Structure formats: C-alpha cells, structure tokens
Amino acid sequence: MTIRKTTLGWLVDTRPEGATGKRYRKSFDTKREALEYEAWLKTNATQTPGWQPAKRDVRKLTELIEIWHSQHGRQLSSGEDTYSRLKKMAEAMGNPYADKMTGELFAQYRAVRIEAGISASSMNREKSYLQAMFNELARLDIWKGENPLQKVRSFKIAERELSFLTYDQIDLLFAELKKGRNEHVHMISQVCLATGARWSEAETLRRPQVRNGLIQFALTKSKKVRAVPIDADLEATLDGHYQKHSSTIGDERFFSTAYSAFIEALNRTGIILPAGQATHVMRHTFASHFMINGGNILVLQKILGHSSLAMTMRYAHLSPDHLIEVRTLNPLSKWKNAQICGLTVAAEATSECIAIEARSLL
Template sequence: MTVRKTADGWIADSRPDGANGKRYRKTFDTKREALEYEAWLKTNATQTPGWQPAKRDVRRLLELIEIWHNQHGRQLSSGEDTYSRLKKMAEAMGNPYADKMTGELFAQYRAVRIEAGISASSMNREKSYLQAMFNELARLDIWKGENPLQKVRSFKIPERELSFLTYDQIDLLFAELKKGRNDHVHMISQVCLATGARWSEAETLRRPQVRNGLIQFALTKSKKVRAVPIDAHLEAELNGHYQKHSSTIGDERFFSTAYSAFIEALDRTSIILPAGQATHVMRHTFASHFMINGGNILVLQKILGHSSLAMTMRYAHLAPDHLNEARALNPLTKWRSNGQKVDSAL
C-alpha cells in the first residue's frame, strides 16, 4: 500500500488482499484523506474476507432529478414546479456528483442564498424539496445511500401574525368589491368567507361541487376532498350567478379569474395587512370568527383541511373560553381566596 503525490493530488494505491488481490486507486485533495482511505481499506479487508468497497455513484444531481421527475414527479399536481426548482438548485450548487452531495454542501449553498436576501422559510422549502426527492428515490431503490439532507436542520421560523377582518372591514371591502368591473370577485370572496376556502379553491369552483347545501372542494392543497355546509341563501346566489355567467365561462365553472380585482379593491380601502396575506385574509377571517363565536377547534381543522391540528391551533387563542382555567387556577388567585395564607404543604 502506498500513498504518493501527483499532479492531480494524493493517490492511495492499495492491494488490501495482497499482491494478487484487487487493486484500488483513488485520488484525494490531501495526504491525510489518502492515508485515512488506505487505513479504511486495510481494516475492512482484514475484518471481512472478500470485502469490496461500495462503488461510487458517478451520476450527477441533475441526472437524479430527471429520474425523479420521470418516475414520480410527473404524477404530482405541483410536480412541474418542484422539478423546475430542483433543477435551479442543482445548477446553483454546481451540479455535484451524487456521492458528493452532502449536508455541508447544501448548508453552504443555503448560506449564500440567505446572504442574497432569500427568506429562511423559502430555504426550508428548498430543503424539503430536495430531501423529499432523495427519500422517493430511496423508496424506488434508485438511491442506495443515506439521504444527504437528513441531518440538516430547518430554520425555526417565528409565527407570523394572522390578521383577520372585523365586521366593519368586511363592509368596507365588500363595498369596494362591488364597485369594480369584475363580475366574479364579490361572489368568490363570499364563498371564501363562508367556507374558509383558499382563493384558488373558490375561484375554480365548478357546478358539480355545489349541491344539497354543501360545497365540496376537491383540488385542495392537501389533496384530500372536504365538504363544507353553506346556507340556502348562498347556494341560491351561487346558482343564480352560474345561470347568468355560464355561457361566457364554460367548463361548468362559476367564475373566471378575479385575483387582481380583489387586490385592487383591497388597495382602495384603508385596510393594512401583513405581507403575503392578501386573499388569504378571507380564510383567516373565517377561521378567526369561527373560534371567536365558540366554534370547536377539531371541527375547524376538518373545515380548513389541515392535516395537522398544530396548524389549526394558531386560532385557538381566539376562543372565548381559551385557557380560562389560568384565571381561576393560578396561585395568586388561590392565595387571595384563602385569605392570603401560605399553604404549609407548599
């Protein structure tokens, strides 16, 4: 076994099974790495006769992304968008060899992106895309190694304030929606406010989804179908809207695109919302008033279609009896009610 310096780096040239055994040659950037590899070869050959080192995976990251896309990504509703993002990430990281894709490499890439002004939440999403890709390739028996991102922690993101509209603000917004030229924006907003639907779910609503006092949402973020009851007045309004506009829209849709009209109407009001909560404020408003009016948190989870109760719990503090026990069971209140005497048992 020898380690020597060459123009390309340090070469470990070894025959761990003896002069007649298989020869292993590998180049490293430093002498230390070459020596460590040589020692590793010798140890494995001694402990396990007939041992063979794992072959390198010389595919590049972009090749793995193409395989993922062909074998799995095409079937996902957001597969094309994820595919595009993965390719951009691979190119930004220099399209490394598969066996050189490490958590450290991703962390370096992430640091550069954060320095360039990309948000921590965006980087968490990028990490989840890449990690999920390796997980799926492993399930398909295409990727043999460990997931290179499994030990990389996501950034902790502080919870954002979830703004919701008061009744006065709803009056103000609806008045502006009716003034606009878009014939659909006001009706879409009513659906969101009555059901907690996302804007895209309400905007793409079709006739078969509304019947018997229910709106059934199918193309949802969680990919699960959910049905939300509506009152007879809203159902009648929806049916009347369909009869009036179906000939110009087609495909049994109730509405055409109205997102821009909503933003324009919102801009004409004095309502100030946190960044990223434009149309989504309607969903927050539904959930917030549902809890304020005494709704059940588990029922709200089903209505909103949250896969995790933890996400729905963001609205729990709005319930009128939320943590009321704190008022009655805290030690100060007990101390006062006992005539300000200290319990000797404590």
C-alpha cells in the same frame, strides 16, 4: 510503496488482501487523508475477506433530478414547478456528482442564498424539495446511500401573525368589491367567508359541486375532497349568479378570474395586512371568527381540510374558553381572594368563603 506524492496529490496504490488481491488506487489532497484511506482499506479487508468498497455514484445531480421527474415528479400536481426549482438548485450548487452531494454542500449553498436576501422559510422549502427527491429515489431503489440532507436541520421560523378582518372591515371591503367592474369578485369573497375556502378553490367552483346545502371542494391542496355546509340563502344566491353568467363563462363554472379585482378593492380600503395574506385573509377571517364564536377546533380542522391538527391549532387561542382557567388559578387571583376573606393564602385553598368568591368572579 503504497503511498507516494504525485502531481495530482497523494496517491494510494495498495493491495490490502495481498499480492493476489484487488488493487486500489486513489488520490487525495493531503497525506493524512491518504493514510486514513489506506488504514480503512486494510481494516475492512482484514475483518471481511472479499470485501469491496462501494462503487462511486458518478451520476450528476441533474441526472437524478431527471430520473425523479420521469418516474415520480410528473405525476404530482406541482411536479413541474418542483422540477424547475430542483434544476435551478443543482445549477447553483455546481451540479455535483451524486456521491459528492452532502449536507455540508447544501449548507454552503443555503448560506449564500440567505446572504443574497432569500428568506429562511424559502430555504426550508428548497431543502424539503431536495430531501423529498432523495427519499423517493431511495424508495424506488435508485438511490442506494443515505439521504445527504438527512442531518441538515431546517431553520426555525417564528410564527407569523394571522390577521383577520373585523366586521367593520368586512363591511368596508364588501363595499369596495361592489364598486369594481368585476361581476364575480364579491360573490367569490362571500363563498370564502362562508366556508373557509382558499381563493383558488372558490374561484374555480363548478355547479356540480354545489347541491343539497353543501359545497364540495375537490381541487384542494391536500388532494382530498371536503364538503362544507352552506345556508339556503347562499345556495340560492349562487344559483342566481350561475344563471346570470353561465353563458359567458362556460364549463359549468360560477366565476371567471377575479384575483386582481380583489387586490385592487383591498388596496382601496386602506386595510394593512402582513405580506402574503391578501386573498388568504378571507380564509383566516373565517377560521378566526369560527373560533371566536365558540366553534370546535376539530370541526374547524375538517372544514379547512388540514391534514394535521397542529396547523389548525393556530386559531385555538381565539376561542372564548381558551386557557380560561388562568383567570382564577393564577397566584394573583388566589392572593386577592385570600385578602377578601381575611385568610392566608395557604388557608384559602380549603376555605368555603374563597370558593364562593372564586365562583362569583367567573
């Protein structure tokens, strides 16, 4: 008998290619699963003589993580952090065997995390870490199967409001920055507002990066060097700051750490910002005012160092010309113009009177 009930479940014990063929033994929880497996074996053996089912990958998930880290992850700037996160994920999922790591298992783990209060965006990041690990192992020919998270969709996250400071708020913030004891926080903030730099990029600025009216940012998130023009006044001010403080900082750096000083000054102003936009509000303020003042969205992309224009397009709506046609091409404006000229809306389209009136409204 090829299928029988045992203490471990329903055992499939069969030779699909005949008495001299390979023997297959495997247990299942239900008889239905056992019958399906037996039928699957017979079908493959009939269609492809000599066929063998794929061997199980009995490595644990943590073993794959260790291989990824040793052969790829340790070379990444954020590799140690990702490595730590992956190990915690594996532990929380019970460290399954590699061939038992499925999209369903991750979805169950994700549901528990969401129930515990972890944000959807955080879970999307965790999914991307694990998915990227399997992709890299596949490229290294270490992982043979398909990516278990390939069909798992990320949560759709509503766009967060990108707050930026008004000129009055900039005045208020700068006044508080000057009151603090930190001698660098005000100058770092000026660099961020003048160039759109991230706080860490400005805070770690070194003298060789500032020359000929340019600041070159090297240790960037995208790993690409970008150069941003600055005016002569800012360059001279930076040089004076360096001359005054270089002996106490060293390593050709302009500034020492000033993050806490910025947060304290921001709190004193009473300015309320969305969560996670403390020092980053300076970058948003640069980008927002750049567009408000008529800047080009493609130029802004290069200044900010975004690899994708989609990221920069978040600021497009601040341009004075953004969707400006809506003012004259909407049906209400057309109807009003027709009323002014005493015509029907249908006739308005060919009326010189309405064309003149539309131009006068621009």
